[in-house]
Amino acid sequence: MTTTDLGAQQPELDPAGSPELLQKIARRRRFRRRMLPYLFIFPWILGVVTFQAYPILDSFYHSFTIYDVFQPAKWIGIRNYVNLAEHAYTRKALMNTFLYVVVSVPGGLVVGLLQALLLNVKVRGLQLFRTLAIVPGTVPVAGAAAVSLFIWSPSLGLINSFLKAFGLKGQAWLSDPEMVKWVFIFMTIQGGIGMLIFLAGLQNVPQELYDASKIDGAKPIQTLFSVTLPMLTPYTLFNLLTSLIGAFQYFAGPMLMTGGGPAGGSLFYAQLIYQNAFTFFKMGHAAALSWILFVISVIVVVTVFRTSASWVYYEGGNN
Amino acid sequence: MQKKGFSRREFLSLAGATGGAALLAACQPVTTSTDDDGMEAAMEPVTVVVQSGWQTGSDSDVWTPCIDLFHEKGTHITIEMIRLHVTPEDTMTAVAGGTAPDVYHRYIGGFAELMARGVMFPLDDLIANAPGFDPDIYLGSQWDNGKWDGVTYGIPVLEGGAMPAICWHKHLIEEAGGDPEVGPTTWPELLDMSRALLTFDDDGNLVQAGYDPKDAYGFTVIAWPVVFDENYISEDKRTFTFDTDAWAEGLDIIAQFWLDPGVDKMQAFADQWPYWTGYPSSGFNNAKRGMIMNGNWMPGAMRNVVDVTGVELDSIGYGFHPNLNEGLKAIDFGTGHTLFMPRTTEVAEDALTFMIHMTSVEVGLIEFEIRAACMWSKPILDAIDLSTVPGLQWFFDAPLEADRLWSPNEFLTPVQSQCENLWQRAIEETMFGAKSAEDALFDINAELQQSLDEYWETQS
Incomplete structure (x- = not known):
């Protein structure tokens, strides 16, 4: 029964009224009933429009302007985009970010999956191990960055002290422009939330599939590749997409630990946006940079979605 | 028939109206009410909010005794201190959002672009009418510390120019x-x-x-x-x-x-x-x-x-x-600590009174007592004995002996x-x-x- 039907069945309050009036009242009631759900979601719509849609459209406009917040924006066409393409540090930040995405996203997926497989094994103390595995992901980024500075410090750091204990030479982890980006990649390759999602996925794999594979004489490694991984592909897709989007926006660690240095070695794209907006007061450049990142992210995400039909298995689906 | 409560329609209408009003109120810039009714209104109690993140720790706090001294003078002005590091980024967003304090204390670097963009309050007219303040207490280019394009936006205070x-x-x-x-x-x-x-x-x-x-x-x-x-x-x-x-x-x-x-x-x-x-x-x-x-x-x-x-x-x-x-x-000679007012301040005259207090000999003595440092101000230099701090005399002789005094105005950029x-x-x-x-x-x-x-x- 639809809301329209419900409205039509309401008893009229004024049976003595004219048919036109009654129809008008009925129409009004039907309209109100149709509108009621929208009224309930209105606060959410208001929030999205005010705090997301408007800033997004506003940033698009400002990407074609010179704008420093205090002076009125001045329209300059596509000049921001042209200038950014010429800046060596835009290319450097893009390359650093691509490297980060290409290495840390697959790395994070593999580590998350391996952790989940381990934590899916029924052993004593399983809950403790699961808790310990998720603890690193609960540490605030600023705290983790402060601790990491001590870990990677060339003179006082734990890692160099460890290497020294084995007679190995310490490295200038954070002060070498080439090495520093690998430090950040290494730091962020961890299971985290992705591991939890894989773990949830593992527990949803039907036991009868494992039973069937056992009857067929499949070895554990064959079961992993023929049963477990295919059944986890929807979770892999989700983790892949969220990791990709997050990796393109990687910001806090380098910002707090190295400020993007030395010599741009750890300058990632999101920090370049921040620098332009809030340090250089170049909101137009920052907006243009943001839109470039948005387009790149969309292309990557759409490509992943398009290819997902060939490698993601949905139970009850066509493939 | 007597109503027992809100109907759904009334509730939704009221909720919508309240939400809308709250949203509108939240979008209003934060302002302090002002009153132009002459002397009586001007003498009403006023709070001037000052922000600094420098020397605010308990063992080296310069601000508390300086503010206490100001309050002891018994003016209608109360100083409220925000002990938080001042950055150009924060200042930009606070001024744009209408939530800036009345006075910022900061080393000049980074504020040049804010002065150049009209974010700071021009002080020349206020200073011209301020009783008991003479910019001649400063030597040469030190006074240029808070200037941009010939307009004064800031007053050098505390340890003032760097003289490195x-x-x-x-x-x-x-x-x-x-x-x-x-x-x-x-x-x-x-x-x-x-x-x-x-x-x-x-x-x-x-x-x-x-x-x-x-x-x-x-x-x-x-x-x-x-x-x-x-x-x-x-x-x-x-x-x-x-x-x-x-x-x-x-x-x-x-x-x-x-x-x-x-x-x-x-x-x-x-x-x-x-x-x-x-x-x-x-x-x-x-x-x-x-x-x-x-x-x-x-x-x-x-x-x-x-x-x-x-x-x-x-x-x-x-x-x-x-x-x-x-x-x-x-x-x-000049790149140093400065007090500025953002253009959003509603209590500029009162804020200037505090800023001038911070250039006084009494404040200079407090800072010298706590930090053994001070700015190049003629009355302060007359009141303290630089020789009690080994090496300090050199810094205060240097501007007089130098062939070339650089002013921040020369190298600060927008x-x-x-x-x-x-x-x-x-x-x-x-x-x-x-x-x-x-x-x-x-x-x-x-x-x-x-x-x-x-x-x-x-x-x-």
């Missing part, structure tokens, strides 16, 4: 073959002495350094026009001039101080022995660094931690920093934060061999010029 010197441990200079009483007087001499002082342990770690150009004062780009005797921006503030031979020569010299010991070793050493002489762990305090470029706060800072460091204050030498224009005694950032980039690119000094400077010059042109475009 080259400072050295006499015994180390002697070890390096120099005259302990004279110190390095040319860049080549400074480089030779620095090389001679480099000491490594058996593992190859640097355990003693000579001079580090990125030290307590050299970390900022504004240190370098003075000691290169070469500005990076034209007088009309329309052209960057980093792409000159003098800057390339200077940058090569800067890089050399790091290349000699090795960039990684120098960085590791800097992590272990920081620059700032206010820390007991400072490399210079512990004679792990032979020389340092530092401002007039240094003798007091070192004295305050002498119980921990044990450094002999009388064994520190001070002199004009070597200059690329050999023999020139040049000094940055894109100063970017200028700082890109200068660091040029240093690092040269140090790591990614680019030659000429190329690194050419590139940052082009990028800065683009930003400067954009600034001027918005001004036209």
Whole structure:
């Protein structure tokens, strides 16, 4: 029964009224009933429009302007985009970010999956191990960055002290422009939330599939590749997409630990946006940079979605 | 029929109206009500909010006694202190959002672009009508500290202008073959002495350094026009001039101080022995660094931690920093602590009253008591005895002896934060061999010029 039907069945309050009036009242009631759900979601719509849609459209406009917040924006066409393409540090930040995405996203997926497989094994103390595995992901980024500075410090750091204990030479982890980006990649390759999602996925794999594979004489490694991984592909897709989007926006660690240095070695794209907006007061450049990142992210995400039909298995689906 | 409560319709209408009203109210800029009803209204109690993150800790708090002293004067003004570091970014967002305090205290770097963009409140008219304040208490270019394009936006206070010197441990200079009483007087001499002082342990770690150009004062780009005797921006503030031979020569010299010991070793050493002489762990305090470029706060800072460091204050030498224009005694006089008002303040006159209080002899004495530092103000210098702090006299004589006093007005730019950032980039690119000094400077010059042109475009 639809809301329209419900409205039509309401008893009229004024049976003595004219048919036109009654129809008008009925129409009004039907309209109100149709509108009621929208009224309930209105606060959410208001929030999205005010705090997301408007800033997004506003940033698009400002990407074609010179704008420093205090002076009125001045329209300059596509000049921001042209200038950014010429800046060596835009290319450097893009390359650093691509490297980060290409290495840390697959790395994070593999580590998350391996952790989940381990934590899916029924052993004593399983809950403790699961808790310990998720603890690193609960540490605030600023705290983790402060601790990491001590870990990677060339003179006082734990890692160099460890290497020294084995007679190995310490490295200038954070002060070498080439090495520093690998430090950040290494730091962020961890299971985290992705591991939890894989773990949830593992527990949803039907036991009868494992039973069937056992009857067929499949070895554990064959079961992993023929049963477990295919059944986890929807979770892999989700983790892949969220990791990709997050990796393109990687910001806090380098910002707090190295400020993007030395010599741009750890300058990632999101920090370049921040620098332009809030340090250089170049909101137009920052907006243009943001839109470039948005387009790149969309292309990557759409490509992943398009290819997902060939490698993601949905139970009850066509493939 | 009597109503027992809200109908659904009434509830939704009321909720919608309340939500809408709340949203509108939230979008209103935060303002303080003002009253123009003459003297009676002006004397009503007023709160002036001041923000600073400098010297606010319990063991070195300069602000509390200064504010207490102000309150004791019994004006209608109450000072409320926000003890939070002031950055250009925060200031920009606070002023744009209408939530800025009434007075900002900050070292001038980074505020130039805010002055240039009209974010700060012009003070000239207020100062002209302020009783009991005479800008002549300052010497020369120090008063220019808070000026942009001829308009006064800030008042120098507390330790005021930097007056940076080259400072050295006499015994180390002697070890390096120099005259302990004279110190390095040319860049080549400074480089030779620095090389001679480099000491490594058996593992190859640097355990003693000579001079580090990125030290307590050299970390900022504004240190370098003075000691290169070469500005990076034209007088009309329309052209960057980093792409000159003098800057390339200077940058090569800067890089050399790091290349000699090795960039990684120098960085590791800097992590272990920081620059700032206010820390007991400072490399210079512990004679792990032979020389340092530092401002007039240094003798007091070192004295305050002498119980921990044990450094002999009388064994520190001070002199004009070597200059690329050999023999020139040049000094940055003015780049220092300043009080500004954002344009959003509604209590400008009252805020100025507090700002002027902060230039007073009484405040100078409080700061001298706590920090053994002060600004170059004639009445304050008459009231204190500089000789009680070894080394301090040099800094206050230097502006009088210098051949050239640099004013911040000469080298601050409307894109100063970017200028700082890109200068660091040029240093690092040269140090790591990614680019030659000429190329690194050419590139940052082009990028800065683009930003400067954009600034001027918005001004036209």
